[in-house]
Amino acid sequence: MNSPTVITSLLVCLTLFLAGGCDKAASENIAEKTNSTFLQLAKDRFSVRYYAKTPVEQEKIDAILEAARVAPTAKNLQPFHIYVLKSAEAISKINKLSRCAYEAPVVFIVCYDKSKAWVSPFDASDNSGVMDASIVGTHMMLEASEQGLGSCWVKFFNPKEVTAAFDIPGNLTPSFLLDVGYALKGAAPSKMHFAKREVSDFTTYK
Numbered sequence: 001m002n003s004p005t006v007i008t009s010l011l012v013c014l015t016l017f018l019a020g021g022c023d024k025a026a027s028e029n030i031a032e033k034t035n036s037t038f039l040q041l042a043k044d045r046f047s048v049r050y051y052a053k054t055p056v057e058q059e060k061i062d063a064i065l066e067a068a069r070v071a072p073t074a075k076n077l078q079p080f081h082i083y084v085l086k087s088a089e090a091i092s093k094i095n096k097l098s099r100c101a102y103e104a105p106v107v108f109i110v111c112y113d114k115s116k117a118w119v120s121p122f123d124a125s126d127n128s129g130v131m132d133a134s135i136v137g138t139h140m141m142l143e144a145s146e147q148g149l150g151s152c153w154v155k156f157f158n159p160k161e162v163t164a165a166f167d168i169p170g171n172l173t174p175s176f177l178l179d180v181g182y183a184l185k186g187a188a189p190s191k192m193h194f195a196k197r198e199v200s201d202f203t204t205y206k
């Protein structure tokens with residue numbers, strides 16, 4: 001960046017700072033500077049807790065599952081299994097088991113198989129199942145955004161109840177739910193969405 005550009009940026013930032021908007025402008029600048037559509041997608045996503053009744057097209061469900069398929073996993077062991085709940089019966093069942101299914105038209109139960117996950121040679125009690133499932137879920141969540149769909153990652157459920165209700169075999173642990181659907185008109189990010197720490201607050205350079 002040359003010096004007139006730096007001075008202009010500083011002046012813009014100072015003006016925005018005085019108007020109370022510097023942080024937002026600065027973070028938007030990072031997305032612009034890197035020309036990153038990914039960063040913009042990541043910033044635009046928020047947890048949706050109100051869904052339209054509109055069904056989700058099968059092609060969009062397929063794209064979400066394709067995003068799951070290509071996710072990295074420890075040693076490429078791919079120890080995950082995904083239940084796609086979309087029938088009226090399954091959706092009704094999951095809403096009885098978790099108040100956080102939010103009547104979404106599609107709910108994925110993302111499970112991992114601890115017998116197939118990578119085990120750390122440094123600690124036999126440590127396996128990659130939760131990490132693998134979480135990366136799979138993150139791919140799915142962001143692909144849902146890419147498809148114009150809302151989503152919410154949900155941990156508020158009893159895994160034993162979900163296992164029994166959907167006949168999930170004992171080798172699989174339901175790790176989390178991912179609610180997906182078209183956001184109800186007017187659905188907005190919660191306050192929590194904006195309460196994010198600054199990079200400097202969670203970073204240590206050595």
Ligand SMILES: Cc1cc2nc3c(=O)[nH]c(=O)nc-3n(C[C@H](O)[C@H](O)[C@H](O)COP(=O)(O)O)c2cc1C
Nearest residue numbers: 045046047049100152153154155156189190192193
């Ligand atoms: C591991 C995990 C568990 C979560 N569990 C729930 C949940 O049970 N119910 C819910 O409404 N939201 C849940 N969320 C969503 C978070 O509350 C939300 O991501 C956070 O408040 C930030 O808001 P945002 O997603 O709109 O940016 C969960 C998110 C994560 C990553």
